[in-house]
Amino acid sequence: MSDVFVVTEHLQGELTETSFELIALARDIAAQTGGRVVAGLVGSGVIGLAAELGGADRIVVVDDPAFENFSPDGHAAVYASLIEGSPIVLIPYTSMGMDVASALSTTSGIPLVSFCTSISVDDGLGATCQLYAGKIEADVEVAGDRAIFAVLSGSTSAEDGRSGAAAEVTRVDNPVESELRSTCLGLTEPEGGDVDITSEDVLVVVGRGIESEDNIAEAQEVADLLGGAVAGSRPIIDQGWLAKDRQVGKSGLTVKPKVYLTLGVSGAPEHVEGMKDAETIIAVNTDPQAPIFAVAHYGWVGDIFDLLPELVDKLEAD
Amino acid sequence: MDSVVLLRPVPDPVEELELNDDGNDLDRDYLGYVLNEFDDHALEEALLLKEAAGGTLTVLGLGSADEMEQILHTALAKGADEAIKLGDDLSHLSVSAQTEIFVSALEGRSYDLILTGVQAADELDGQLAVRVAAKLRIPHVSVVVGADAGDGSVRVTKEFWGGITADYQVQTPTVLGIQAARQAPRYVAVSLIRQAQQSGALSEIDVDPPPDKSGVRVVSVRVPETGVGAEMIGGDEEAAAEKIVEIIRAAGVK
Numbered sequence: 001m002s003d004v005f006v007v008t009e010h011l012q013g014e015l016t017e018t019s020f021e022l023i024a025l026a027r028d029i030a031a032q033t034g035g036r037v038v039a040g041l042v043g044s045g046v047i048g049l050a051a052e053l054g055g056a057d058r059i060v061v062v063d064d065p066a067f068e069n070f071s072p073d074g075h076a077a078v079y080a081s082l083i084e085g086s087p088i089v090l091i092p093y094t095s096m097g098m099d100v101a102s103a104l105s106t107t108s109g110i111p112l113v114s115f116c117t118s119i120s121v122d123d124g125l126g127a128t129c130q131l132y133a134g135k136i137e138a139d140v141e142v143a144g145d146r147a148i149f150a151v152l153s154g155s156t157s158a159e160d161g162r163s164g165a166a167a168e169v170t171r172v173d174n175p176v177e178s179e180l181r182s183t184c185l186g187l188t189e190p191e192g193g194d195v196d197i198t199s200e201d202v203l204v205v206v207g208r209g210i211e212s213e214d215n216i217a218e219a220q221e222v223a224d225l226l227g228g229a230v231a232g233s234r235p236i237i238d239q240g241w242l243a244k245d246r247q248v249g250k251s252g253l254t255v256k257p258k259v260y261l262t263l264g265v266s267g268a269p270e271h272v273e274g275m276k277d278a279e280t281i282i283a284v285n286t287d288p289q290a291p292i293f294a295v296a297h298y299g300w301v302g303d304i305f306d307l308l309p310e311l312v313d314k315l316e317a318d
Numbered sequence: 319m320d321s322v323v324l325l326r327p328v329p330d331p332v333e334e335l336e337l338n339d340d341g342n343d344l345d346r347d348y349l350g351y352v353l354n355e356f357d358d359h360a361l362e363e364a365l366l367l368k369e370a371a372g373g374t375l376t377v378l379g380l381g382s383a384d385e386m387e388q389i390l391h392t393a394l395a396k397g398a399d400e401a402i403k404l405g406d407d408l409s410h411l412s413v414s415a416q417t418e419i420f421v422s423a424l425e426g427r428s429y430d431l432i433l434t435g436v437q438a439a440d441e442l443d444g445q446l447a448v449r450v451a452a453k454l455r456i457p458h459v460s461v462v463v464g465a466d467a468g469d470g471s472v473r474v475t476k477e478f479w480g481g482i483t484a485d486y487q488v489q490t491p492t493v494l495g496i497q498a499a500r501q502a503p504r505y506v507a508v509s510l511i512r513q514a515q516q517s518g519a520l521s522e523i524d525v526d527p528p529p530d531k532s533g534v535r536v537v538s539v540r541v542p543e544t545g546v547g548a549e550m551i552g553g554d555e556e557a558a559a560e561k562i563v564e565i566i567r568a569a570g571v572k
């Protein structure tokens with residue numbers, strides 16, 4: 001009769017997709033343990049969001065001005081108290097969840113499994129995890145009968161976690177007495193650039209395989225010939241070779257173009273999260289083991305610098 | 319502002335990963351290691367902070383022997399004041415065990431900031447940055463993309479998603495899980511690394527690996543099947559280019 005607790009997250013008044021994915025996973029687990037799905041909702045002025053969490057059986061809400069913004073140590077401290085009584089805890093493996101999961105595990109001693117894509121409860125607690133940037137999949141087992149699972153976004157369908165049903169809502173006072181040691185000074189929205197990659201039909205996406213800023217010109221040529229735009233993986237943006245609004249993935253944008261052509265992108269889970277629903281994914285990579293080939297619809301194992309001139313030729317002749 | 323940077327090597331992501339005979343780990347016999355890329359960003363951010371606000375910079379390195387010495391000498395060459403190698407060849411420990419080792423190495427040191435990478439590709443049981451903070455009972459911020467040192471506090475930018483960031487004022491001492499430094503990690507001349515090797519500034523602390531208390535055990539590992547459902551295009555670049563154009567046209571892009 002083990003309850004399954006879900007840490008939900010929200011930003012600017014909106015629950016994230018991952019929150020619903022975790023509720024969907026929790027429903028599956030609870031069906032096997034015979035327990036309930038309990039969702040935690042922590043913020044300020046968030047009680048209204050509880051209506052969207054009908055996929056849970058019970059929602060525990062801490063609605064307190066102290067949590068007007070996400071507080072890394074504050075949220076961890078609140079959840080340490082909220083999860084008591086729930087042997088299985090699911091936390092999004094996201095920017096917010098990362099600050100919560102490891103802190104909960106360290107202070108409570110409950111084992112934590114990261115990078116989970118699925119969870120099993122039939123023969124003890126276990127999970128399947130994506131390690132080494134998606135290059136290795138591992139089945140792991142947890143000692144004991146309590147566990148915290150940090151789950152990758154996109155592990156299941158968010159739709160299955162949504163429900164119009166009304167869950168039991170319990171409001172609890174902020175259990176954290178100590179003063180928060182970090183203060184949020186405010187949020188910053190990304191600056192809009194010249195191109196909105198979320199509305200392009202064709203994206204030519206460069207990864208670290210492109211090697212230098214100068215080489216991006218050739219990818220740009222292909223994008224121009226196709227009437228599309230160039231986007232990039234995180235390292236390309238961190239290098240300053242493309243603007244931040246060209247980044248696809250977990251900390252960038254989610255895109256669903258007609259065609260997504262990757263050039264030297266390995267396909268780390270954080271990248272895949274932002275592009276897996278593109279209509280046609282074509283991947284080019286020298287490494288046949290690259291995880292990008294697991295999500296691509298078409299793949300070519302080879303060197304982008306051999307391919308690019310040919311591609312430009314073919315498109316010009318077309 | 320005195321900083322300590324925690325460094326860990328990870329299997330070189332460029333190499334092909336082979337599995338061991340038991341099928342429950344990588345075959346580590348011939349594996350090459352490199353510095354975790356996010357730790358490299360943590361070091362860069364610490365160097366930028368030191369340049370702007372002064373203070374000392376210490377690097378603590380844990381993991382495979384040869385590579386770690388090279389990594390620590392490189393850190394010294396880049397501007398770290400002190401480099402300490404923890405144990406000899408303690409690679410592939412759980413994050414819980416790494417946390418114990420780093421925390422005991424930090425004992426008796428004074429620091430305002432601890433920086434390390436936001437994650438490593440093999441962190442099966444949690445993030446080092448947050449575990450260390452929770453163990454030391456000091457605040458933490460993960461997914462940091464920039465820091466600015468103040469008096470008794472540090473101002474950091476944390477990234478959420480969709481390009482949205484938040485700024486936090488955090489009491490020191492604190493641990494930052496660095497996603498990306500404000501600028502790409504710097505390169506350093508080989509001659510400076512050689513100087514660092516000869517300077518004797520690298521010290522070592524003996525460490526016995528602590529028993530693993532993570533409670534997480536790998537039963538089996540596999541290389542995910544790639545290209546399942548994907549059609550692999552054969553042939554040379556010319557044939558591939560032709561086929562790719564065909565696929566793009568068929569997808570409705572004219």
Ligand SMILES: Cc1cc2nc3c(=O)[nH]c(=O)nc-3n(C[C@H](O)[C@H](O)[C@H](O)COP(=O)(O)OP(=O)(O)OC[C@H]3O[C@@H](n4cnc5c(N)ncnc54)[C@H](O)[C@@H]3O)c2cc1C
Nearest residue numbers: 207208209233234249250251252264266270271285286304
């Ligand atoms: C909290 C967090 C958030 C993140 N958010 C994002 C995000 O939003 N977006 C994102 O992309 N990443 C994100 N990352 C980073 C992610 O983990 C990976 O590091 C990143 O996606 C890797 O980028 P890459 O594929 O370009 O580089 P690599 O992983 O280095 O891959 C380069 C690839 O190029 C191939 N290659 C090299 N040369 C050639 C050649 N000549 N021809 C063909 N192929 C070649 C290689 O085989 C390799 O597969 C995030 C990480 C964290 C921790």
Ligand SMILES: Nc1ncnc2c1ncn2[C@@H]1O[C@H](COP(=O)(O)O)[C@@H](O)[C@H]1O
Nearest residue numbers: 008009011012013042043068069070096
């Ligand atoms: N797991 C979480 N549970 C509750 N609140 C969170 C969580 N994570 C973040 N928050 C924060 O709560 C703040 C206030 O919520 P809102 O005004 O609804 O966006 C958000 O900006 C988030 O930063």
